[in-house]
Amino acid sequence: MLLKAKLAFAKFDVPAVTEGVKVVDSSGTELDDDVFEEIVKDPSTGVLTIKYYTESVSKVASPELSQSSSLDSSDSQDTVIISDSPSRKRQRLDTEAKQEHYYDGESGTGYLAWRIKTIQRSTAKARRALFGASAKGPSGKDISGGPTVRRESQYVPETALSEDQYKEVLSLMKHSADEGTVQKKMELTFVYCRNLVLDSLKSSNILSDFPRFKDVKGLVEQDFVLMFGEGVSGKLLERWPTIFKNKIVQQCRNLPSTSELEELLMAADPPKDGTEVDFDFGWDSDLSSVLLLLHLIPPTAQGRKRPGKVSASQTEKHLVVFKKTGTNIQEHLDAITTSTQPCVLAVGVKKNAIHQFFIILDKNAIPCRATSSLGAFDELFKAHFVFGTSYNTMLHNMYMFIQTTVYNIDVGKVKESPRVAEVRARLLH
Structure with missing residues (x-):
């Protein structure tokens, strides 16, 4: 049987x-x-x-x-x-439609109507697959936005290059000593680069295919501008000092006191009465205010760990790492044993006197054009979108706040934690 x-x-x-x-x-x-x-x-x-x-x-x-x-x-x-x-009903109706006459104008049924509906369903599925849109509707907002999804860019090339033309431009760009030429060629290959970044089988080789990211400053910023435009690109540097920094400091003063929190508050908002404070122990004011977000929006726990098991100070190393001047950068990269999401490498005589910043990605050092800590953090955030890299799990809520609240990217398209929404309401109202 x-x-x-x-x-x-x-x-x-x-x-x-x-x-x-x-x-x-x-x-x-x-x-x-x-x-x-x-x-x-x-x-x-x-x-x-x-x-x-x-x-x-x-x-x-x-x-x-x-x-x-x-x-x-x-x-x-x-x-x-x-x-x-619904699926069984659709199958039954499809079968019945195919058995009817070609088209009934009164009822709108028949093979022609059935065929049109079938094409529309197939086209909708293909469109969702192409642009990474969620098929779950409001409940699936978390996969319809963020740095890893395919999106329509602000930049539209004047002419489309063939495969051979792309290869010719890439070859010229790899060997050019003129940074201006490299920047122009990077713009020409922007669409090609985006397709590689969003291809799961090819994205791991992006820095091999486009090695000039590793020696020409400003290419991360350039690609981000091509994606979102100048207005969006400048939001953090424009809004952080004027809207967010002081309010974040004030909100953190209401949190339970810890030694790490007090040090960040002291560095972010030093006394204005002329009192001398030794700042050798911490970061500068701007970066300290960014790190305060890790206290205001607690790190996301991994696996079975509870939120209380992961402290803000433990999570800091996933955002920024300090190395003293004279450190061999290549030795530092070689010592990295696991592939992680991007972070900032700050090199200087002390934490609040940094002279060079890098974005570390897949054991590669990408030099930052910015000379300030806030500018380096700005480039770090943008690197996620340029290289199609997901946020570090423990930093996810903080990055989501930066994405939706500061840059206003994918507002309403991504799923936010209640804490992110609460902090935004406190800071903007």
Whole structure:
């Protein structure tokens, strides 16, 4: 006896029959063994019919309905009626439509109408796959935005290059000693670069295909501007000192006191009464105010760890790392044992006297054009979008605040934690 028939008899308490048995859906299509068990467990499954030929049969209703029994000496079929799911209904309607005449103008049915609907469904699925849009609607907002999704860029090339032309430009760019030429060629290959970044099979080689990111400053900023425009690109440097910095400091003064928090508050907002303070222990004012966000918006715990297990000070190293002047950068890169999301490497005589910043990505050092800590953080955030890299799990909530509240990127398209929404309400109202 067929496996699906055995499962059907056991599931719905139908008397077992060993020969001449098949299970079909509402469209008359026989179900395969490998899909029957999964389908029958689905509460939204449509009509399933057990057909067999025997002298004695019993008609059994679904568990949700009353059961009755009768004898019949002819062909019999036991029907299990649960409910008509959208997918089953669509399949049934598609089958019926294909069997109708070409087109009925009064009812709007027929093969032509069925074919148009089929094309529309296929086109919608392809569009969602191409642009990374969520098929879940409001409940799936977290995958319809952020640094890893495909999006329409502000930059539109005047002419489309062929594959051979791209290769020619890439070759010229790799060997050019003129930074202006490199920047122009990077703009020409922007679309090509974006396609590589968003290709999961090729994205890991992006710095090999575009090595000039590692020696020409400003290319991260340039690509971000091509994606979002100058207005969006300048929001953090424009708004942080005037809107967010002081308010974040004030909000953090209301948090439970810790030594790390007090040090950051002292560095972010030094006394204005002329009191001398030794700042050798901490970062400068701007970066300290950014790090205060890790206290205001607690780090996201990983795995089974509870939020309290991950402190803001422990998470800091995933955002910025300090090395003294004279450190061999290559030795530092070689010592990295795991591939992580981007972070800032700050090199200087002390934390509040940095003379060079790098973005560390996949054991590569990308020099920052910025000479200030806030500018370096600005480039760090943008690097996620330029290289299509997801946020560090523990820093996710903080980055989401920066993305939606400071840069106003993908507002309403991504899922935010209640804490992010709460902090935004406090700072902007």
